[in-house]
Amino acid sequence: MAILTYENYTSAVRSWAEVKSNYSDIQNVISPEKVFILSREQIEWFDRENEAETYFRADIGVWENNLVMILTPRTSAGDVKTMDNYEFCPLQFLENDLTLKQTKTYTVASTYVLSKDLSKSEQDSDFNFPVMNEPVTGQMKAVEEIESWKENAMDYLHRESLEFKGQRIFQSFYIPKADLLHNKENTHDIVAVFGFKYSAVYQRLLATLIFISNENGVKLGAPGAVYEVKPDPSNIYDWSRPCPPTCLTP
Incomplete structure (x- = not known):
């Protein structure tokens, strides 16, 4: 597992705060096609160390010229815990396509393939009984939002760094626990x-x-890996809150 000391953690966070004010520096650490990959061991560590009831917090940093997501456990009061070591994962390219699957009871089982460059490449639906129109599913929302990032991220980051000196660009994310722990x-x-x-x-x-979870036990990158979203169509996934602007105070 990838680990930062407390000093490394604070240094990485400071580095991102500096980088996001300069678009040229941002270009060196962000590519819209890259993702973070959390291992099961990291998720278990995060859950074990975190005391806050509802949300996890992940801080964004720059470490060794890479954008990283740092898992920062919080106390029951909501403060970030001071620890010797923090788990992190770097922004990286996918090695293979992701298959997103959701089953809607009595309605439709829908499957999307999200290519490794984050483009929607395939769509397939199996209906259990005739319906008038295919409903908007969690995968459709997720894929649309992912494609929007891929197409517009660099323009967004350019404007934010130029007009607002990066002050409105995310520094942390508050993540609903259910996104990481629902299964x-x-x-x-x-x-x-x-x-x-x-x-x-x-x-x-x-x-x-x-957050897209691999729930069939096939190792990431293997051809058979299928990534599941939560089955409730009214709450497929809760979205992580970027800070700024939606910072949660202790």
Whole structure:
């Protein structure tokens, strides 16, 4: 598992705070096609060390010229715990396509293939009985938000760094626990993909992280790996909250 000391952690966070104010520096550490990959061991460590009831917190940093997501356990009061070591994962390219699958009871089993460069390449649906129109499913929302990030991320980051000196660009994400733990006994690993979600409150697109879990035990990158989203169509996944602007105070 990848580990940062406390000093490395604080240094990485400071580095991202500096990098995001300069678009040229941002280009060196972010590619819209890259993702974070969390191992089962990292998720178990995060859950074990975290005391906050509802949300996990992940800080974004730059370490060894790579953008990294740092797992930062919190106390029951909501503060980041001071620890000797923190788990992290670097932003990286996918080696293979991801298959996203969701089963909708009595309605439709739908499958999407998300190519390794984060393009929607295939779609297939099996109907259990005739319906008038295929409903909007969790995968459709997720794929649309992922594609929006892929197409618009660099323009967004350029504008934010130029006009706002990076102050509105995410520094942390607050992640609903259910996104990482809803089937932890069967989860092999989780891919975290950037997406854009429109906020009616802030009247603009906000970056989010979409978590896609491998629940069939096939190692990431193997041809048979199928990544599941939660089956409830009204709550396929809760979205992670970027800070800024949606910072949760202790």
